[in-house]
Every structure is written in structure tokens, then in C-alpha cells.
Amino acid sequence: METMRDGGEMHHVFEKAISNLRAIVGESNVILNPEGYLYDETPEAVRPEICRDTVVVRPENTHQISEVMRLANSLRIPVFVRGGGTGLSGGALPTKPGIILSMERMNRIIEIDQENLVAVCEAGVTLRQLIEAVERIPGLSFPPHPGDESAQLGGLVACNAGGARAVKYGVMRNYVIGLEIVLPSGDILSLGGKIIKNTAGYDLLHLIVGSEGTLCVITKVILRLIPEPGKTYTLVIPFHDAWSAIRCVPEILKSGIVPMAIEYMDIEAIKAGERVTGKKWPFSGGKAHLMVIVDGRNEAELMEKSEIIEKISGKYGALDVLVGVSRREQRDILEIRSLIYEGLKNETIEVLDVSVPPASIAEFVEKCQKKADELDLKVLHFGHAGDGNVHQQIMKSGLRKEEWMKRYVEFKEFAFSVADELGGTITGEHGIGSVKKRDLVKTSPDVLIEIMRKIKKVFDPNNILNPGKVVDDE
Numbered sequence: 001m002e003t004m005r006d007g008g009e010m011h012h013v014f015e016k017a018i019s020n021l022r023a024i025v026g027e028s029n030v031i032l033n034p035e036g037y038l039y040d041e042t043p044e045a046v047r048p049e050i051c052r053d054t055v056v057v058r059p060e061n062t063h064q065i066s067e068v069m070r071l072a073n074s075l076r077i078p079v080f081v082r083g084g085g086t087g088l089s090g091g092a093l094p095t096k097p098g099i100i101l102s103m104e105r106m107n108r109i110i111e112i113d114q115e116n117l118v119a120v121c122e123a124g125v126t127l128r129q130l131i132e133a134v135e136r137i138p139g140l141s142f143p144p145h146p147g148d149e150s151a152q153l154g155g156l157v158a159c160n161a162g163g164a165r166a167v168k169y170g171v172m173r174n175y176v177i178g179l180e181i182v183l184p185s186g187d188i189l190s191l192g193g194k195i196i197k198n199t200a201g202y203d204l205l206h207l208i209v210g211s212e213g214t215l216c217v218i219t220k221v222i223l224r225l226i227p228e229p230g231k232t233y234t235l236v237i238p239f240h241d242a243w244s245a246i247r248c249v250p251e252i253l254k255s256g257i258v259p260m261a262i263e264y265m266d267i268e269a270i271k272a273g274e275r276v277t278g279k280k281w282p283f284s285g286g287k288a289h290l291m292v293i294v295d296g297r298n299e300a301e302l303m304e305k306s307e308i309i310e311k312i313s314g315k316y317g318a319l320d321v322l323v324g325v326s327r328r329e330q331r332d333i334l335e336i337r338s339l340i341y342e343g344l345k346n347e348t349i350e351v352l353d354v355s356v357p358p359a360s361i362a363e364f365v366e367k368c369q370k371k372a373d374e375l376d377l378k379v380l381h382f383g384h385a386g387d388g389n390v391h392q393q394i395m396k397s398g399l400r401k402e403e404w405m406k407r408y409v410e411f412k413e414f415a416f417s418v419a420d421e422l423g424g425t426i427t428g429e430h431g432i433g434s435v436k437k438r439d440l441v442k443t444s445p446d447v448l449i450e451i452m453r454k455i456k457k458v459f460d461p462n463n464i465l466n467p468g469k470v471v472d473d474e
């Protein structure tokens with residue numbers, strides 16, 4: 001075994017494990033060179049120390065996962081569950097020698113049940129696969145849309161992912177009605193099912209949603225589907241300055257219409273999306289833009305909603321209101337928005353995803369921008385303004401590491417303290433992973449962390465599942 005350089009007793013344990021793992025998942029599904037499984041989308045500047053002395057195991061079914069977990073638990077080998085690798089908090093990355101459990105072969109859509117309006121899928125099914133399967137059935141939809149469609153359902157559940165449409169349609173948690181999980185002991189459990197109501201004991205199902213691969217392996221997901229919302233229009237609304245754009249958001253929310261999405265973007269962020277896609281944003285001027293998606297049963301309803309939004313944004317000095325009507329126009333706008341991160345990631349230190357009450361979003365952005373200016377730190381704001389979850393992309397902007405590190409830490413702590421003041425939280429959708437572990441402890445009451453650690457111990461007494469993440473202080 002060439003990749004396990006840990007030496008001594010642990011090396012011996014791994015050698016013993018390899019032959020057992022091969023017997024469980026087949027020789028070709030135990031990969032000794034983990035290159036290609038060692039990264040996710042967490043910016044390099046804050047990525048945790050990655051351990052390369054790992055082996056990749058690619059199970060095909062729940063039974064095999066149960067056997068792998070039983071083996072790992074008995075030999076105390078750490079297991080890092082990996083979904084699509086699109087995470088932004090280092091959650092799937094190995095921090096010590098162990099097994100990367102890749103869910104890529106668990107990619108079957110088991111059933112789209114049109115009677116009960118549910119999808120039953122293996123956890124390795126990607127968001128793209130699910131959307132395509134649901135779109136083939138007229139009248140049905142799965143609305144949550146976190147930006148990267150190569151994320152897997154298991155990963156989306158494990159992170160309680162959100163996305164732009166959360167304003168109207170909520171986050172993953174609102175759609176998960178059943179799970180099959182494998183505990184570190186190897187025991188297989190089914191939670192919930194194709195049922196709407198369930199009050200039988202403590203709600204473990206929703207404890208697993210957002211557990212970031214630290215409590216169990218999610219192997220099967222049952223998701224609620226809803227009738228298709230109808231047609232959509234995508235409005236692009238440019239403003240001279242950031243404050244006018246961001247102050248307009250709570251007014252739209254108070255107007256009585258609930259848009260599917262309200263996204264805020266600095267113009268520089270838009271340009272990054274244009275560069276990656278090679279597509280043109282419909283309006284080139286203005287310092288800050290809103291992208292608002294409305295849905296409705298017919299053109300008249302969509303027109304009415306668009307006119308209300310136009311009126312409100314006019315009061316805040318909007319330079320124009322451009323309406324994307326055709327599918328193609330709307331798809332291009334969304335694509336530019338979705339690929340902003342891709343266009344900026346090489347220069348990025350970290351993307352914060354603080355969440356505050358939606359009515360406080362202007363105050364949050366205003367205070368943080370002032371702090372960034374004071375520190376002479378470049379911070380681009382973009383993202384889910386409609387649900388109070390604007391992302392802050394902190395940029396290196398040519399500074400040396402010693403220079404940006406101090407400013408970045410000060411900015412991050414400031415943003416978290418403002419979030420606390422406003423009744424918000426340090427992460428609305430990317431999760432804690434390894435990147436925000438210390439911040440979680442710093443910003444939470446001791447008793448809360450203690451309860452979380454006790455819960456972890458109940459599920460995983462030997463701490464083999466995703467060690468070094470969330471509340472594990474290793």
C-alpha cells in the first residue's frame with residue numbers, strides 16, 4: 001500500500017482493512033491513489049490541511065456501506081463521506097488517514113411517485129439528474145436550486161442546502177420527508193417515509209438534515225415534489241449604487257407578492273459571471289443590480305407582479321427594469337448569476353454566507369461594506385438578498401498572505417458580530433465543515449455546543465465519521 005504513509009500500528013490496520021474493503025465493494029472500487037477526491041470548492045486560502053494518506057471506496061448499495069462502516073468502526077478508521085464535492089466549507093475533505101466514502105455509484109432514481117408527489121432516490125443522484133427526471137413529468141417540479149447542479153442529494157441534505165428560490169420555496173429541509181441512513185455501527189435505519197405528518201418520538205430525520213456527514217451516511221432520500229409553479233419572468237434591475245438596490249429588497253417583500261428569488265449583485269460580480277459564460281448581462285451600467293424571478297399561472301399575473309416591482313424599484317432610483325421573458329433569456333441570466341463564484345474563485349479568500357432577518361439585509365450589507373472600506377479589503381456582495389443571505393466574497397486582490405490574513409480575520413469577526421446583533425447566524429447554507437468550526441464555538445453558548453457534542457457521541461461514540469468537522473475540536 002503506497003499511499004498510507006502513516007507508519008506503525010495504523011499502517012498495519014490499513015493494510016488489513018484494504019483486503020476486507022476489496023471483498024466488500026470489489027477490487028476496482030477501492031482506489032489507493034485518492035488524487036481527484038481531495039478537493040471540493042472551498043477556496044484554497046481557507047481549505048483545511050488535507051490528508052493524502054487516504055483510500056477511496058466506492059460502494060454500490062446500502063448493504064456495502066453498512067459493511068464498510070462496521071469494518072471502519074471495529075478498526076477505528078476515520079470515514080469521510082463524499083458527495084458531489086461542491087461544498088464550500090471543507091466538509092468532505094479528509095483531515096487524517098482514513099477512507100473517503102464516495103457516493104458516486106449510488107446514483108439511481110428509484111421512483112418518481114406521481115400519486116404521492118414524491119421522488120425516491122439513492123443519495124448519490126445529482127441535483128441535475130433529479131431536475132431532468134422531474135421535468136420529464138408534466139406539471140411536477142422540485143423547486144430548491146442551490147447553484148451547482150453537480151451536488152448530490154445526500155450532500156444537499158447533509159448541508160441543508162438553500163439557493164436562490166428559498167425566498168418562496170424554502171430550503172432542502174422543507175422537502176425531505178424520508179431518509180435511509182447507515183450509522184457508524186453499520187446499522188441501517190429508515191426515518192420518515194412517503195408521509196406528510198409524523199410525530200412519532202424525537203424528530204431524528206430533521207436532525208440528520210444539516211448534520212454534514214458527522215452523524216451517519218445518508219443512503220436514500222425521499223423528497224416532496226410540488227405542482228409546477230407555472231411560467232416565470234426574470235427581471236434585471238440596475239441601480240446607481242448598492243444602497244438603493246439593497247434597500248429596495250425589503251420593500252418588494254412587503255408588497256404582498258412573494259418572488260421566487262431576489263438576488264443582489266455588485267457589478268463586478270456580474271462581470272465575473274459574464275467572463276466565465278461568455279454571455280452578456282442585459283444591462284451594462286449601474287453599480288449594483290437585482291435579479292428578481294417571479295412566477296405565476298399566466299402572463300397577466302406575471303405582468304401584474306412585474307409592474308408592482310417596477311414601481312417599487314422606481315422609488316429607489318432604478319435605472320431601468322429589463323424583463324427576461326423567453327426561456328433562453330432567463331436561462332442566460334441565471335447562468336451568469338450561477339457562475340459568478342467560478343469567475344472569482346482563484347482570487348477568493350472565503351465566501352461568507354451569513355444569514356440575517358430579511359428586513360435587516362440593508363443594514364447588514366451597509367455596516368459590512370463600511371468595515372471593508374476601512375480595512376481596505378475588497379469584499380464583493382452578491383446572492384440571496386430576498387431571504388437575508390447575501391454572500392460576501394472576500395478577495396485577496398493582489399495582497400500578500402500576511403497582509404490579507406489580518407484584514408480578513410478582522411472582517412469576518414466583524415460580519416459575524418453584526419449578524420449576532422441583528423439576530424442572524426454565521427452560516428445560512430454552506431455549513432460549518434472545518435472552515436467555521438472555531439467560529440461556531442465562539443458564537444454559540446457553551447451549553448449548545450455541549451449538547452451538540454453529546455449528540456455526536458450518541459451516534460458516533462468512536463468518532464470515526466468525518467472527524468475534525470462541525471463541533472469536533474480535533
Ligand SMILES: Cc1cc2nc3c(=O)[nH]c(=O)nc-3n(C[C@H](O)[C@H](O)[C@H](O)COP(=O)(O)OP(=O)(O)OC[C@H]3O[C@@H](n4cnc5c(N)ncnc54)[C@H](O)[C@@H]3O)c2cc1C
Pocket residue numbers: 040041080081082083084085086087088090091092103123124145146147148150151152153154155156157158159160161162163164212213214216217218219338339341342429430433466
Ligand atoms: C458555484 C456554487 C454555487 C453554490 N450555490 C449554493 C447555493 O446556492 N446554496 C447552497 O446551499 N449551497 C450552494 N453551494 C454549496 C454546495 O453546492 C452545497 O453545500 C451542497 O449541499 C454540497 O453537496 P455535495 O454533494 O457537493 O457535497 P460534498 O461537498 O461532497 O459534501 C458536503 C458535506 O456533506 C457530506 N455528505 C455528502 N454526501 C453525504 C451523504 N450521502 N451522507 C452523509 N453526508 C454526506 C460531506 O461529508 C460533507 O460534510 C454552491 C457551491 C458552488 C460551487
